[in-house]
Amino acid sequence: MAKLIDGKQIAADIRVELRDQIKEWMEQGGNRAPHLTAILIGEDPASNTYVSNKMKAAADVGITSKTERYGADITEEQLLKRIEELNDDDSVDGILVQLPVPGHINERKVCNSVSCDKDVDGFNERNIGRLCLDMNTLIPCTPLGVQELIKRTEIETFGKNAVVVGRSKNVGMPIAMLLHADGRNDTCAMDATVTMCHRFTPPEELARFCRTADIIVTATGVPGLIKADMIKEGAAIIDVGITRVTDPVTGKNKLVGDVDFEEVRKVAGHITPVPGGVGPMTVAMLMKNTFIAAKNLARKKAEKEK
């Protein structure tokens, strides 16, 4: 039976560590608390919940935060102008624009408008470029959380076979980058041989690649895609998928991942549950990124004042 990778517990551990580090950084370095500003547009309940959870986590680790709420009728120009102001505001370390933005606003333009230094989501195209070049940068939170889960669980990756299922730009692609690249570079990547599978990978080929994988990271939003007969005994299974389904027995809604959890856990060596696996890590990594941004900005400011 697979060992459960308890993302909730690992994320809680990271938050305790961060709280201590931030406290020390403030007390010994004479720094103010790191500050995160979130921009929330419109009334989407899911977005509301996400932002609220992030702000709670911030408070928990000693990061001050503010949520700026705008109506869905905010213009792109107004939004970009506000981001520009936050970029220039020395009291703000991290800027988070909760996606999706309304259809009349260009999401890519918005992501690129956040200063690279304050881009705690890691979505600025320049930061993506730096990640793909293995350079020191703010890395998107979910891929970073997956990396952290793998490292803290001490799953071996060097020279191992990994399969990434799903090629999204926020999750699958950056995870493939962190899994395959050179561990000696800034991103502390994992030196695995990585196969990138996606919607156009034939099912029998997906199964074949998975069967020889030591690590599978799946991020598709297709419940039950990864089945027990696709798993090599002892493999590590990281499930980034999260889909709301109605339980046919109880009639209640529940969240499920891409993995047939009950069957796969009988074969795998490690497995993340959904919920409680990757999800909490994403929020913890946002806190980590905000602290990194605050430290970088404080150092830059000190250098400038010299």
Next chain:
Amino acid sequence: MAKLIDGKQIAADIRVELRDQIKEWMEQGGNRAPHLTAILIGEDPASNTYVSNKMKAAADVGITSKTERYGADITEEQLLKRIEELNDDDSVDGILVQLPVPGHINERKVCNSVSCDKDVDGFNERNIGRLCLDMNTLIPCTPLGVQELIKRTEIETFGKNAVVVGRSKNVGMPIAMLLHADGRNDTCAMDATVTMCHRFTPPEELARFCRTADIIVTATGVPGLIKADMIKEGAAIIDVGITRVTDPVTGKNKLVGDVDFEEVRKVAGHITPVPGGVGPMTVAMLMKNTFIAAKNLARKKAEKEK
């Protein structure tokens, strides 16, 4: 016996097409010839040859060019200042800094200093980010040449298995990006399932992945790495490797790729020779990028003047 992918001929065809397109763009659009400026630092004979070949190709397609030569003692500051001037110079469309630069100059800084619009090598980190996000951008010439070879040879990639051997940031990584990503996006990527192999992929695993690959792109600089018993019958083999070796029989120097050409061609469906495969494509793609840059800059200028 594999069909030879004649990169020299395909590159020549592309140059003819480009010459016609550039002529038409100048005559009908009232545009001046596209202009490429190359910066060559120091006395490295190989760099000298590369730049000289590029400039010959430019003249051939109707691109004007200039090579600026600097001693190996040029400072980083001087170089960056000169690039800045070229960025601002309306008579320059493409800027190429021949790599490597001397050790006292930060190569990454230099690549990033070239304006994204004139970055015909596609090495600016922002352009790399855009490539990895499947966005319209200037794509590094060798990966673009590999893509063009595959497309012009009508090798099927959609849902096929591809293996990329070598994870360099200038070649292997961007090729993996173009092979696996979504063909409906700006980069016209190829929708293959892609396995990224590298120096830490165990030899027996490399062989196993290659044996089920419909397409292998190798870019390692390890002669003879890819052998006939690693090839699926009918696979397409693109050899980006290029290494100078001494022939044990004749005692003469010659260029070889990563592939055991004579044996592999008996099994493969398509194969590129070395030299005369990917090499000429790289230069042709530099010309293509310069023309794209010129068109973009002319359009931007026209919009500004409106």
